[in-house]
Amino acid sequence: MTGFRHTFSIITKALNVDPAADDSDGLAADLSDPDLDWSLLLRLADQEHVTGAFAVALRRRDLFDGLPREAQQALRRRYFMGQEINTRIKSEAEEVVGLLNSVGCTPMILKGGLFLFETPPDGIGGRVLRDLDMVVPLADLEACVDVMQAAGYEPKDAEERWTYHYRPLHHKERMVPVELHIQAGEQRHFINAEEAWAHAVPVDVDGLKMVALSPEHRVMHNIFNSEIQDTGFLLGEVCLRQLIDLAAICVRYEDTLDWHSIDRHLQAHGMGRAFRARLLLVRELLGGPVPEDLDTNTLSARFHLKHCLIQQKSPRLTYLTRWVAGVTAPLKPHHLDLTYECGTRGFRMHAHRIKHIFKVISQHRGGIRESLAKYGQSMQ
Secondary structure, three states, X not given: OOOHHHHHHHHHHHHOOOHHXXXXXXXXXXXXXXXXXXXXXXXXXHHOOOHHHHHHXXXXXXXXXXXXXXXXXXXXXXXXXXXXXXXXXXXXXXXXXXXXXXXXXXXXXXXXXXXXXXXXXXXXXXXXXXXEEEEOOHHXXXXXXHHHHHOOOEEOXXXXXXXXXXXXXXXXXXXXXXXXXXXXXXXXXXXXXHHHHHOOEEOOEOOEOOEEOOHHHHHHHXXXXXXXXXXXXXXXXXXXXXXXXXXHHHHHOOOOOOHHHHHHHHHHOOOHHHHHXXXXXXHHHHOOOOOOOOOOOOHHHHHHHHHHHHHHOOHHHHHHHHHHHHHHHHHOHHHHHHHHOOOOOHHHHHHHXXXXXXXXXXXXXXXXXXXXXXXHHHOO
16 A cells, blocks of 8 residues: 555646646546555545545646546536535626625625636636635625525624624525625735735726735735635645645746735735745645745745644644644634734734633633533543
8 A cells, every 4th residue: 555645646746737847647547556655545536535636636627537536426426516605606606606696795805706707617626615715805704694694695603793794694595605705705905905905906897897806915815815714834734725726826927026015015024934834845746836046945834834734644643733733713813813812923922822711711711621522531
């Protein structure tokens, strides 16, 4: 049986975006190896939410038809299910944008929603979507919610407290909920709303008006989501799904991205080490075009790469880190800033963190015990 590291490298080799590093012959040999553990490969791809993207990559390299029959069936099932679901979600996204346009709002579409409009039809099954995220100006939020509710969308909990996005709006006949943001993600200052709108770029869709973050802001937003919001840098997570998105942005805007302005912004927000570690990952694993004058070969970046690859070998360790990330999510500086407007550094933020710890314990003491017990059982 092939080992973990080699199996994971087969996935990243298929997803590599560097034409100069194309090794389709070598990849074909790896895929036809009778010792290849397909159950491990599919588990890793599912774990990273890239099974559909892996299937798309093999089709584009004309390698899909040469796979073992069982592997073809497993990948085809996942891909076509994703294609059917995402085609429906794209129609829903167009409907929502049309509703928002009808009240004079041009929304900013984020992440997976933008993927639906930028991806060719043969690749639309390459990603799993759980919701649609759109930023709307705060001044338009009430009108946007009203028109959505008139169309049948309703929040599950009308009393739920919200911060950077309104309560998720669900429709009984639609695939996914819609989140109307007033900020571009779980933060107030990293990319504030004014900067995001000032540099937004139009998305070309016939008959609809919508925009997206600028390429520079998309890089920053991607890195913030994977490394800070999802704690990938702290916990040693590859976050391969988001790394694929970052590689695609790097390729799409290779000749125009202002990497030095991105670097200055991330350094100013204390994310310089995470930035370089992420660039090393996208270059080493996916061949993303990263400028040579940005030093990504730092000691901390190399350590992070090794940490990610070692940790991925253990499903239990990965489960533990993701559980830790979930439990500690309310204590992240950017989350605390959204709740208390306490900033993301300094004594005031730490004081509110301690306050919030006691608040969470007092409100969810039973739930914390239950979660710990569930994790203990999973380790047995």
